[in-house]
Amino acid sequence: MPADDLSALAQVVRKYSLANALKYDGRADARAVIGKILAERPDLRQKARDIIQLVNTTIEEVNALPVEKQRQELQELAPQLLESHHERRTKELPPLDGATMGKVVTRLPPEPSGYPHIGHAYAGYINWYYARQYHGRLVLRFEDTNPRAVRKEYYNAFREGYRWMGIDWDKELKVSDDIPYFYERARELLQRGQAYLCTCPENEIKNGRRMGSECSHRGSAVEDNLSAWDAILDGKYHEGEIVCRLKGDMKHLNAVMRDPNMFRIIEHRHPFQGDRYRLWPTYDFAVALEDNLCGISHILRSNEFASRGELQAFIRSLFGFPQPRIQEFSRLNVEGTPVSKRQIRPLVQSKAISGWDDFRLATLIGLRRRGIIPETIRELTREVGLSVTHPVIDWSIILGINRRLVDPMANRFFAVASPVPLTVAGAEPRNAQVPLHPDFPDRGTRSVHVDKRVFIDTTDAEQLKRGDVFRLKHLYNVRLDKKSPLGFACSYAGEEVEKAEAKIQWVGEDKVPVQMLFPDVLYVGEQPNPHSLRVEEGIGEGAMRTLKPGTIIQLERKGFGRIDRTGDQVVILMTG
Numbered sequence: 001m002p003a004d005d006l007s008a009l010a011q012v013v014r015k016y017s018l019a020n021a022l023k024y025d026g027r028a029d030a031r032a033v034i035g036k037i038l039a040e041r042p043d044l045r046q047k048a049r050d051i052i053q054l055v056n057t058t059i060e061e062v063n064a065l066p067v068e069k070q071r072q073e074l075q076e077l078a079p080q081l082l083e084s085h086h087e088r089r090t091k092e093l094p095p096l097d098g099a100t101m102g103k104v105v106t107r108l109p110p111e112p113s114g115y116p117h118i119g120h121a122y123a124g125y126i127n128w129y130y131a132r133q134y135h136g137r138l139v140l141r142f143e144d145t146n147p148r149a150v151r152k153e154y155y156n157a158f159r160e161g162y163r164w165m166g167i168d169w170d171k172e173l174k175v176s177d178d179i180p181y182f183y184e185r186a187r188e189l190l191q192r193g194q195a196y197l198c199t200c201p202e203n204e205i206k207n208g209r210r211m212g213s214e215c216s217h218r219g220s221a222v223e224d225n226l227s228a229w230d231a232i233l234d235g236k237y238h239e240g241e242i243v244c245r246l247k248g249d250m251k252h253l254n255a256v257m258r259d260p261n262m263f264r265i266i267e268h269r270h271p272f273q274g275d276r277y278r279l280w281p282t283y284d285f286a287v288a289l290e291d292n293l294c295g296i297s298h299i300l301r302s303n304e305f306a307s308r309g310e311l312q313a314f315i316r317s318l319f320g321f322p323q324p325r326i327q328e329f330s331r332l333n334v335e336g337t338p339v340s341k342r343q344i345r346p347l348v349q350s351k352a353i354s355g356w357d358d359f360r361l362a363t364l365i366g367l368r369r370r371g372i373i374p375e376t377i378r379e380l381t382r383e384v385g386l387s388v389t390h391p392v393i394d395w396s397i398i399l400g401i402n403r404r405l406v407d408p409m410a411n412r413f414f415a416v417a418s419p420v421p422l423t424v425a426g427a428e429p430r431n432a433q434v435p436l437h438p439d440f441p442d443r444g445t446r447s448v449h450v451d452k453r454v455f456i457d458t459t460d461a462e463q464l465k466r467g468d469v470f471r472l473k474h475l476y477n478v479r480l481d482k483k484s485p486l487g488f489a490c491s492y493a494g495e496e497v498e499k500a501e502a503k504i505q506w507v508g509e510d511k512v513p514v515q516m517l518f519p520d521v522l523y524v525g526e527q528p529n530p531h532s533l534r535v536e537e538g539i540g541e542g543a544m545r546t547l548k549p550g551t552i553i554q555l556e557r558k559g560f561g562r563i564d565r566t567g568d569q570v571v572i573l574m575t576g
């Protein structure tokens with residue numbers, strides 16, 4: 001290698017050794033460093049042997065330095081590596097404004113009208129985090145005052161989703177249990193002349209709001225309002241015929257304040273209240289009163305309903321309730337991945353996805369099936385923090401965190417797609433000892449019997465040429481003598497790892513059929529992605545028979561995945 005190249009290479013090795021050392025308390029790891037270098041300089045793959053030596057000596061030097069010296073040197077050599085690392089280590093959620101130890105009460109306020117998704121987990125973790133951080137309390141409160149939207153199964157889906165995230169709560173309630181209380185409070189406003197009943201058609205109300213003009217009902221006498229209210233409760237009106245409106249300000253700049261609805265009739269059976277109520281409070285009215293009932297000190301929520309905050313504060317002020325502190329953040333979105341019910345339901349109905357737990361979705365049940373672990377979402381939340389700059393999270397960020405976290409726990413296995421048989425002449429039959437995880441030798445090995453024939457992945461097979469010497473991982477080296485449609489004829493070529501140009505995974509005669517499903521985004525921009533799912537059929541090593549559904553593994557050279565089903569065939573959802 002020319003001297004110039006060598007010094008450039010030395011620098012690359014040095015900077016990644018330093019960055020890696022700083023990441024792991026001053027001790028760099030050769031494998032990780034080599035991975036980084038080859039990612040930056042794929043052209044060096046041919047020279048892997050020289051690099052390994054250089055990395056080993058560099059790491060020895062680097063690991064001998066005090067951490068402060070490592071940091072100083074990296075600062076000069078490649079400050080961009082230092083920064084990104086520094087951020088990761090120090091990311092924590094900031095202290096909460098106006099929080100007193102023991103007095104913080106936060107809430108999880110799901111509407112049980114769909115399955116929880118990553119946005120709920122993000123907001124939920126923030127609320128949980130501060131409640132615990134300040135030794136306060138967390139309330140799980142189902143916002144279930146639209147009987148047409150809510151369903152019994154979703155209450156449980158939220159409980160399970162939060163539990164999966166490691167979020168526990170101190171109190172649970174349903175807003176629909178407090179309807180009598182809302183009625184009392186509404187009567188109070190009617191008596192004070194701060195609310196009125198309006199029988200204008202819906203589009204007239206809309207127009208009035210737009211034009212800032214009041215309708216005749218605004219001036220109704222208190223007695224007339226009270227008797228109309230009673231008439232509603234007696235069932236004398238039907239859905240769409242009457243609403244109860246708050247007297248706001250019809251000329252207010254925030255249109256939400258223009259005499260908003262507080263109650264409307266919904267003729268639909270409620271999953272828990274049955275037919276007990278026909279008159280239901282709107283979201284803003286219910287939320288403003290419930291936050292007070294629950295003693296919420298801090299409202300930590302996404303800012304998509306920011307304009308409604310003013311109305312909720314106004315309602316609280318009418319009753320003289322204290323104003324909780326409000327901290328808003330952007331709703332979390334994942335690139336190319338719908339989270340709203342409106343977008344997901346048609347995909348389920350058209351069978352474009354398998355259901356709400358499809359592993360391409362960012363629902364919690366979908367993420368879980370894909371092999372994303374809850375700690376990944378917790379770490380992501382701390383990374384994003386209480387951001388107000390609309391975070392659209394790329395899958396690569398989620399997957400990057402997840403890979404780092406699951407790597408130590410995922411055992412490794414071999415699987416190959418569209419297997420190509422390969423016979424090796426001149427090799428003695430043997431039991432290959434394959435480590436379950438190369439970084440954790442004490443986990444042991446699995447013994448794989450090999451006689452003369454193994455199977456390799458068709459994509460590897462396509463790249464090999466006659467005369468190539470390559471290594472069957474953890475087995476031995478072989479030379480490719482002949483390619484034929486029936487399989488490859490090879491001959492034994494020794495044991496030395498360094499002599500092989502490529503290392504590939506293989507499966508022996510003891511094998512199980514596997515199906516590997518690789519996900520991609522469901523949408524590219526606004527368009528459905530026709531390639532959001534790729535399926536590889538193949539075989540995996542016999543040891544995979546014993547894996548249970550839910551186990552997260554790493555298929556060497558294919559990536560992490562989660563066992564979805566076992567039986568005649570092992571189905572693996574690849575995490576990515």
Ligand SMILES: [Zn+2]
Pocket residue numbers: 197198199200215216217218
């Ligand atoms: Zn009216």
